[in-house]
Amino acid sequence: MRQITFSQATLEAMAEEMRRDERIFVMGEDIVRQGGIFGQFKGLPDEFGDRIMDTPISETAIVGSCIGAALAGLRPVADMHFADFMGVAMDEIFNQMAKIRYMFGGQTTVPMVIRAPDGLSISAAAQHSQSIEAWFMNIPGLKVVSPSNPEDAKGLLKAALRDDNPVIYFENKILYRESGPVPDGEVFVPIGKAKLVKEGKDITIISYSIGMKTVYEIDKLLEKDGIEAEIIDLRTLVPYDRDAILNSVKKTHRLALVHEAVKQGGVGSEIAAFVAEEALEYLDAPILRFGAPFTPVPFSPPLENEYRMKPNKIAEAIRKVIK
Amino acid sequence: MARELVMPKLGLTMTQGTVTKWYFNEGDRVKEGDILYEVETDKLTNKIAADTEGVLRKIFVHTGETVPVKSLLGIIGGEDEDISDLVNSAEKPDDKTEIETAEEAPAATEKEVTVNKGDYVLATPYAKKIAVERNIDLSKINPTGYKGVILAKDLDQYKETKIKATPTARKMAEQRGIDLADIYEGVRIRKSDILALEEKQGAVPDIEVQETSTMRKIIAQRLKSTWAGTPMVTFNMEADMTEFIALREKLKPIYLRDGLKLTYNHLIMKVLAKLLVKYRDLNASFEDDKIIYHNNVNLGIAVDVEGGLLVPNVKGIEKMTLREISSETEKLIENARTNQLNPDDLTGGTFTITNIGMFGMDSFTPIINKPEVAILGINKIADKAVVINKEITIRPIMNLSLTTDHSLVDGALSARFLKEIVDMIENPYLLL
Numbered sequence: 243m244r245q246i247t248f249s250q251a252t253l254e255a256m257a258e259e260m261r262r263d264e265r266i267f268v269m270g271e272d273i274v275r276q277g278g279i280f281g282q283f284k285g286l287p288d289e290f291g292d293r294i295m296d297t298p299i300s301e302t303a304i305v306g307s308c309i310g311a312a313l314a315g316l317r318p319v320a321d322m323h324f325a326d327f328m329g330v331a332m333d334e335i336f337n338q339m340a341k342i343r344y345m346f347g348g349q350t351t352v353p354m355v356i357r358a359p360d361g362l363s364i365s366a367a368a369q370h371s372q373s374i375e376a377w378f379m380n381i382p383g384l385k386v387v388s389p390s391n392p393e394d395a396k397g398l399l400k401a402a403l404r405d406d407n408p409v410i411y412f413e414n415k416i417l418y419r420e421s422g423p424v425p426d427g428e429v430f431v432p433i434g435k436a437k438l439v440k441e442g443k444d445i446t447i448i449s450y451s452i453g454m455k456t457v458y459e460i461d462k463l464l465e466k467d468g469i470e471a472e473i474i475d476l477r478t479l480v481p482y483d484r485d486a487i488l489n490s491v492k493k494t495h496r497l498a499l500v501h502e503a504v505k506q507g508g509v510g511s512e513i514a515a516f517v518a519e520e521a522l523e524y525l526d527a528p529i530l531r532f533g534a535p536f537t538p539v540p541f542s543p544p545l546e547n548e549y550r551m552k553p554n555k556i557a558e559a560i561r562k563v564i565k
Numbered sequence: 566m567a568r569e570l571v572m573p574k575l576g577l578t579m580t581q582g583t584v585t586k587w588y589f590n591e592g593d594r595v596k597e598g599d600i601l602y603e604v605e606t607d608k609l610t611n612k613i614a615a616d617t618e619g620v621l622r623k624i625f626v627h628t629g630e631t632v633p634v635k636s637l638l639g640i641i642g643g644e645d646e647d648i649s650d651l652v653n654s655a656e657k658p659d660d661k662t663e664i665e666t667a668e669e670a671p672a673a674t675e676k677e678v679t680v681n682k683g684d685y686v687l688a689t690p691y692a693k694k695i696a697v698e699r700n701i702d703l704s705k706i707n708p709t710g711y712k713g714v715i716l717a718k719d720l721d722q723y724k725e726t727k728i729k730a731t732p733t734a735r736k737m738a739e740q741r742g743i744d745l746a747d748i749y750e751g752v753r754i755r756k757s758d759i760l761a762l763e764e765k766q767g768a769v770p771d772i773e774v775q776e777t778s779t780m781r782k783i784i785a786q787r788l789k790s791t792w793a794g795t796p797m798v799t800f801n802m803e804a805d806m807t808e809f810i811a812l813r814e815k816l817k818p819i820y821l822r823d824g825l826k827l828t829y830n831h832l833i834m835k836v837l838a839k840l841l842v843k844y845r846d847l848n849a850s851f852e853d854d855k856i857i858y859h860n861n862v863n864l865g866i867a868v869d870v871e872g873g874l875l876v877p878n879v880k881g882i883e884k885m886t887l888r889e890i891s892s893e894t895e896k897l898i899e900n901a902r903t904n905q906l907n908p909d910d911l912t913g914g915t916f917t918i919t920n921i922g923m924f925g926m927d928s929f930t931p932i933i934n935k936p937e938v939a940i941l942g943i944n945k946i947a948d949k950a951v952v953i954n955k956e957i958t959i960r961p962i963m964n965l966s967l968t969t970d971h972s973l974v975d976g977a978l979s980a981r982f983l984k985e986i987v988d989m990i991e992n993p994y995l996l997l
Binding site: 495522523524525526527528562563565 | 709
């Protein structure tokens with residue numbers, strides 16, 4: 243199968259969907275002139291002209307305009323440059339975009355996508371390195387996806403563009419450059435479906451986005467000890483795939499949750515609580531959560547390195563409960 | 566929102582009930598549909614399921630206590646929900662102190678824990694689940710998990726450590742209720758070991774005393790008073806079942822197609838439905854010098870259940886088709902066996918049948934279910950040599966045993982009634 247990068251995969255998804263549906267357009271900062279800070283919009287202006295729009299530096303204006311356009315019947319895409327900047331447009335996101343369909347009794351929908359590059363890069367410091375997906379798990383009215391590989395990146399972006407509800411599409415900065423197999427032709431990944439990446443019997447490890455890269459390294463370490471991990475790529479965070487999680491935990495009786503985002507109040511906390519509620523009697527070990535320490539992302543390279551997920555430490559903690 | 570559990574009113578006549586068992590302890594999490602507790606009334610035992618999920622926060626009425634209908638039995642609430650208002654309004658004052666001290670208990674700190682027999686046993690939830698399923702005592706398991714916790718796999722190892730014992734010793738231990746694990750020291754257990762243990766513990770008692778269940782008390786009381794106060798006569802007569810069997814064999818597959826069973830009981834009930842309308846003296850009650858004639862035939866069926874006998878009755882069978890009799894009867898029997906009868910199912914009967922044919926009985930003297938005045942006992946069907954037209958032939962024969970209350974029903978009437986039942990069984994076309 244052909245190999246393309248994550249960023250090319252999102253480009254393909256945009257181009258294919260924009261050809262299919264002329265209501266789709268994009269607003270963002272430096273996306274025409276620069277092609278997006280990670281090259282994820284490169285070439286789109288050549289084909290689609292003014293359907294790719296540079297805006298002043300105002301996330302409030304970008305998201306606000308997109309909501310208005312969506313209400314008027316278009317299908318806008320708002321690029322946030324860095325997920326960290328979503329805070330600027332927070333009222334538009336959580337009080338307007340997420341609520342309008344509900345507030346108006348379903349008379350209208352807000353079919354739009356917010357693209358939000360997130361995660362650690364290299365010394366981008368506390369305001370340009372965050373993973374903030376957990377915030378949006380607490381806001382009814384949104385869908386949240388976070389792909390981990392080129393194929394899912396393409397398939398989920400297409401699903402997001404065709405969804406009649408607002409979808410936040412978190413795309414990891416490091417993953418942009420990663421290559422992976424993507425089939426020719428239509429690639430579509432339904433929102434709300436996790437992927438069972440690898441079957442195993444000893445422990446279920448759940449992650450998403452860049453966390454999956456770490457999980458594959460953890461798995462290699464565990465395999466050396468004869469531990470067979472079952473690996474689930476969540477892909478969609480809201481609504482998350484409850485059946486996939488329960489089925490796996492009932493089989494392996496152990497659960498580890500891995501993400502780059504802060505551990506406290508993270509996606510892992512929600513899933514841990516869900517499993518404790520629904521399948522406590524199936525657990526043969528405490529639920530393990532792995533996430534970042536409760537501190538801003540450091541700029542200092544040694545500290546930033548310390549902040550990152552550590553496959554060997556996580557594998558060690560997992561070994562302890564399996565023995 | 567906390568849910569108050571109250572003594573349910575399980576029938577028109579119920580005024581009080583006894584909680585005979587709680588399936589959960591205080592602090593246990595319960596799911597909607599879980600059986601919470603068992604209530605015994607003077608008529609039957611009912612299992613009550615939770616209609617909400619939550620934590621069983623408080624039990625007010627403990628096992629063995631009898632309280633009026635609508636009394637507060639316990640509270641289901643959220644884990645941390647404040648239920649003190651409900652507790653205070655229900656609690657006896659001297660119980661309050663217990664709650665306060667419980668709240669003041671210091672939070673447990675993390676430390677190495679050694680597990681002693683009798684202590685709270687540390688085990689993972691999954692290990693506990695398996696222990697319950699396999700009926701394993703967790704205090705006998707060696708923990709291998711983190712912080713001395715029993716893991717599911719520790720239970721598998723327990724299963725593997727086989728206790729060696731001679732077959733005789735094993736049998737003796739089982740009869741005497743001795744747990745071999747308690748005396749096993751790695752050497753094969755012999756008969757002499759069991760005898761030695763017995764010597765040490767004192768001889769096994771010759772008898773075992775058990776409190777009677779409410780159901781058994783009621784059965785005993787009712788049968789004794791019937792037996793003592795009723796001049797009962799049992800009449801026996803054999804019926805040639807040839808035609809009856811033929812009828813059933815023809816109808817059975819047709820009924821089966823519609824998911825219905827067709828038993829001899831159903832057919833005999835149909836016969837009785839027809840005849841009891843005519844023989845009003847047998848479809849009557851006799852109480853306090855008064856004869857009550859019933860215009861409906863509410864036919865009771867004796868059902869053998871765990872721990873006793875229940876006689877639910879099918880109401881108004883004189884108006885029912887055979888199909889209706891079949892489905893209603895089977896539903897009642899099923900409910901009786903699964904403890905789901907309504908108290909009203911057990912009252913208002915006008916006549917009873919009791920079938921012990923499946924145990925191979927030829928004849929018996931059933932006891933009337935008072936205040937009814939008659940009961941029909943049904944026996945086995947067996948091929949017998951009979952003389953017909955001065956020739957010996959083999960026919961399927963069933964004996965019927967009718968017991969009547971002679972104080973109301975004279976012998977001749979009983980005999981005529983039984984004769985007519987037999988006639989109709991031998992010539993079931995009369996049912997048309």
